[in-house]
Amino acid sequence: MLGFAFAGLLLMQSCKPKGTSSAAGGDASKAYxxxxxxxxxxxxxxxxxxxQMPVYGIPSGRLLRVIPVFSVDPEKGWGYSEETKPMLNTSHGFVPWDDLHHIALSVTNSEHDGRWVFGNANNTPRIARIDLKTFRTAEIIEIPNSAGNHSSPFITENSEYVVAGTRFSVPIGDKQDVPIDTYKDNFKGTVSFIGVDKTTGDMNIAFQILTPGVNFDLARAGKGKSAGWFFFSCYNSEKANTLLEVNASQKDKDFIMAVNWKKAEEYAKAGKGVKKQVKYAHNKFDESTHTASSTMMNEVLVLDPKDCPDMIYFMPCPKSPHGCDTDPTGEYIVGSGKLAATIPVFSFTKIQNAIASKTFDGEYDGIPVLKYDAVLHGEVQKPGLGPLHTEFDAKGNAYTSFFVSSEIVKWDVKSLKVLDRVPTYYSVGHLSVPGGPTKKPHGKYVIAYNKITKDRYLPTGPELSQSAQMYDISGDKMKLVLDFPTIGEPHYAEAxxxxxxxxxxxxxxxxxxxxxxYVAMGEGKTKVERxxxxxxxxxxxxxxxxxxxxxxGVKVGDVVYFxxxxxxxxxxxxxxxAIKGANNGELLVMPGETQTLMxxxxxxxxxxxxxxxxxxxxxxxxxxxxxxxPAGSNVPLLYHTGKTKPSVSTPDTKDSGKTK
Amino acid sequence: MKKKFGLAIAAFAIFTLSCKNENKESNGTASNSNTESAVTTGGQENVKDDVSQKDVVKVAAASKDHTTLVAAIKQAELISSLSNAGPFTVFAPTNAAFDKLPAGTVDKLMKNENKADLQDILQYHVTTSSLKAEYFTDGMNVGMVNGGNVTVSVKDGKIMLNGTATIVASIPASNGTVHVIDGVLVPPAAK
Known part of the structure; x- marks a missing residue:
């Protein structure tokens, strides 16, 4: 039988037309x-x-579902049904929109466990947890002392914590009404560690770390040997509060902040933190009632590095680092300076040695700065223009996206040698290898998320769709297979x-x-109540x-709940x-569920x-x-299905309902 | 023997498809799929679902008294249609009801050359709406899938169809209702 199959294979090879695929053309049959x-x-x-969070099938690129998360979705009744409205409650009241940038799938031992996926709200700082049993947003927690939750929701080795680092530093505490140009004195950053319950997934803000007033950008937890650490890229170490395009690019190097979160956890438990009065919403969706609740919280534990030595360190990183990614072994941390000509790769072993030997290069706001050369594994030379993000396969390779030169570059993590490069069409932002951020990447594909499709997708007026482009990475050379449009604007993704x-x-x-x-357990239990x-x-x-x-028997002035x-x-x-004239969306009610439209x-x-x-x-x-x-009418309440009245010969237009 | 046969079919499928596809991967990238398995035929009856309520086909298939009906539905290639969203009302004659037909009728209908007749008879047992027993009223006409009508009579709580078959049980299904009947409904001769 084997021989037979092999013969078939040979036959296929012989029929294959030659030269049908090129890098730019793609090989869509691999996506079939x-x-x-x-x-x-x-x-x-x-x-x-x-x-929202769209879900695609790979390799087909088929859009399987758009999970409503931070924005209302009239199609699914999300934010319109009485049951779901509390999910979008915040300390600012009902917020119907946000900007979801990053994905974190839950992990056990730094491998995907398929339980939950987390997403961040970039504008009104929040983190959402989506239950992968139902593909529904199960929980949303607001982050206090934050403004622009960009550096989020990256996750620790066993989903102990997801993080939330603030992009904008802001005044923290009671003194809020300050001149903006007192930034250097009054503005601070925070990174929050949100605990995730092992069984239920329920989130709580375990502690926040107060930091100098920089801008936090992206982050990754360590894994394996570095699992107790978290790495946050930050820019604007200049502490500019205006024209950051120029003023936040003055220094040769900004930082990656290394946080010993196990130590932070100990400090929090030991009472080293200060409880600050804040206000934030914590919203949960109960699957047994199919109903959300929103609770306003008023306290958060803040750790000040002044009181918590050896908890955080800064590592110099060239030119406004964006991506900050740890390789599958946990030994290497890749920083991608948006404006840098090289990609620095840091060694966790060297970081530990530098900390032990106090190989510092001074301090930044009282926090030790590690010597660049002492913690550096090496730099990838001339990799491309505008490095942004790096994912990994299981063979020791890294894949970095380059926005400016529109390409993905494959390089060897240990030797730092560039192995292959492939164009994207165009202006790639994030990229994703299945299992890429875990200890055991599945490899096979890398998917680029592009901003520009001007010569690939038909024009649709002033704005065009963004795209995902999927490459086969099973061989030495990356090969374009397929591109497919995305909704909104794609940032990070996981497969x-x-x-x-x-x-x-x-x-x-x-x-x-x-x-x-309000369930009706069968047609016999249906009713209308006033x-x-x-x-x-x-x-x-x-x-x-x-x-x-x-x-x-319903009147103008009534409020009807279906x-x-x-x-x-x-x-x-x-x-x-749906009902005519309703000033909201529809309901979409799943089998066995009850939902309410007002x-x-x-x-x-x-x-x-x-x-x-x-x-x-x-x-x-x-x-x-x-x-x-009309209001005040005496038409009695009446309801039925399937009851038909014998037809009458003379139309009774003044039917008051009494005859029924 | 059966297994070998399946493999041979798979090999044959690869063989014949080989010139259509540009390479081997094109045919088997999906996970959970055995690249050797033959292409599945049929429709929604193949969906793996042990959680939902049973549909009308599965309700009939679970009944010991409906083996003739289920075999006939298969022979008439109606399984995929009846596994659809419906809603359906199926009047389901029992094995005993089929036995009441003249000797040899069922065997004759089960022959390939008589498939159209079998389909006509079975489609005379199905309507596309989910009619609960309490919806039937005396004198009501029900339009069946084959285009014919069934006349309902209700007397002393007993629901009879065309004066020949009585509903003896009603079973709700995910995509409709199955009414077990004690006679086979014969479509009006003039078609």
């Missing part, structure tokens, strides 16, 4: 996933200024083997476990009708709900409502009416 087969990886991509996630995927919510207080001017409709949906589908329970117990049969009827009349999700052959029949009478 046949019907009945699944993709090999899930690719969780940041949605940038869409605030994980499909089998780690799909085996846990929820298919339905069991109706008998539905604890929503409480003052509130009308609560306990409605059910099943192929192919809504119960009740005729409602009367609590729609989807009675289906069948995978991928959501029902939607509606304020603004005029007298008959209002139609219907199922918005093409659920069945008789989807178009899945509809109903609600009659709205």
């Amino acid at each position: 996933v046949a019907p009945g087969k699944y993709d090999e990886f899930y690719n969780f991509v940041s949605g940038g200024f869409s605030g 994980i083997p499909a089998e780690l996630v799909m085996k846990n995927s929820t298919k339905i919510f069991k109706i008998e476990e539905n604890k929503n207080p 409480k003052g001017n509130e009308v609560h409709v306990y409605m059910t949906a099943i192929r192919s009708h809504l119960t009740p589908d005729n409602i009367e 609590h729609v329970t989807n009675l289906e117990q069948d995978w991928d049969v959501p029902h939607g709900f 509606w304020k009827p603004d005029r007298v009349g008959i209002f139609p409502f219907y199922c918005t999700d093409f659920c069945s052959a008789l989807h178009q029949e899945m509809q109903g009416y609600i009659r709205i009478s």
Whole structure:
């Protein structure tokens, strides 16, 4: 049989047309996933200024889902249904939008475990945790003492903590109303360590570290030997508060801040921190009630390096470092200075030696600065222009993106030799190798996330789609396979083997476990209740009708709550709900779930409502009416499905409802 | 023997596809897939799902009293359609109901050359809406998938179809309702 198969292979080779693929042309057949087969990886991509997290299949590049996270999504009722509104609550009130930049998949022993994915809100500082059973945002925590949560949500070896480093330094504490040009005196940075519960994934802000007033950019935890450390790139060591384009580029070197987080954890436990009064929201989605709650928190523990020696160190890093990435062994830390001509690679062993021997190059705001040459493994010379980010494969190779020269460069981490380079089209930002940030990268592909597609995608007016470009990295040379459009603007992304996630995927919510207080456990339990001017409709949906589908006795001035329970117990049969004139979105109710849409009827009349999700052959029949009478009307409350009245010969236009 | 046969088919598939695809990887990049496995045929009945409620096909397949019906549905190639979102009402004659037909009728219908007749009969047992028992009223006409009508009579709580088959049990399914009946519904002769 083997021989036979081999013969087949030979035959295929002989039929292969020659010279069909080129670097720029791609080889899309490698991205083909046949019907009945699944993709090999899930690719969780940041949605940038869409605030959401799209999920793609790799190698097909198919968009599988857009998970609503920080922005409202009327399509899914996210931020519109009564149950989900609290998820977007903050200390500033309801915030309907944000800018999601980075992804962190949960890890155990620095390997993907497929439980959760975290995303950061860059604008109103928050971190979200998405449950990979449901692909739904399960929790959002706001970060106090932060302004621009860019350096986030990178994760420690066993998902003990995700971090949140502030991009903007700001005044911390009571003295907030200060002149901006007192930046050097009054502005401080913070990096927060958000604890993640091992079992539930619930987040809490364990402690914050107060830092000099720099801008934190990106970060990575160590792994293996360096697992107890965290590395944060920072720029603007000049502490400029205006025209940073010029003023934050004055020094030859900025810093990577090395944090001994195990030590910080000890200091926090030993009471070395100070509890500061703050205000931040902590929002959770309860899967048994399908309802979110928002709790306002008022205290955070802050560690000041002055009181906590040997906790943080600065390592000089050329020219405004952006990416800060640790290799799979945990020995090497790669800094990518946006404006630098080389890529410095630091050695964790050398860092430890320099700390032990106090090989310092002075201090920065009282924090020891390690001598550059003492901690440097070496520099990649002339790698390209504008290095940004680095991912790794399992063979000791690094892949760095270059924004200015629009390319990915493959280099050997130990020898620092450049091995290959391939163009991207164009202006690559982040890049992702499946498992690239873990201890055991899966390799196979590198995906570039590009800003510019001007000569590849059809023009769509002044703004064009951004793209992801996937390269095969299984051989010595990187080969372009496919490009596909992305939503919003892609920043960081991670890819994980499909089998780690799909085996846990929820298919339905069991109706008998539905604890929503407004559930109707079957059509017999549907009802309409009036409480003052509130009308609560306990409605059910099943192929192919809504119960009740005729409602009367509701008046202008009432506030109507449609609590729609989807009675289906069948995978991928959501029902939607929408009503004419509603000043919000639709509901999209999953099997076994209850969701609520609030509606304020603004005029007298008959209002139609219907199922918005093409659920069945008789989807178009899945509809109903609600009659709205004038304020003060005495039309009694009435509701039913399937009751038909014998037709009358004379039309009774003055029907008051009494005849029913 | 069966396994060998499967492998041979797989090899044959690779063989015949070889000129269409530019290289080997193009055919088997997906994970969870055995590159040797033959291309799956059929539709949604192949979806792996042990969590959802059973659909109308699975409800019938789980019944010992419906082996004739299930075999007929397979022969008539209706499994994929009945595994769809529906909604369906299936009037499901029991094995005993099929046995009441003149001797040899079922065997004849199960022959490949009579597939169209079998499909017509089976489609006369299905309608595209989920009708619960309480929805049936006396004198009601139900339009069936094959284009014919079934007349319902309701007397003393007993629901009868075309005056020949009685609903003896009703089972909710994920994509509709299965009503077990004690007679086979024969489509009106003039078609």
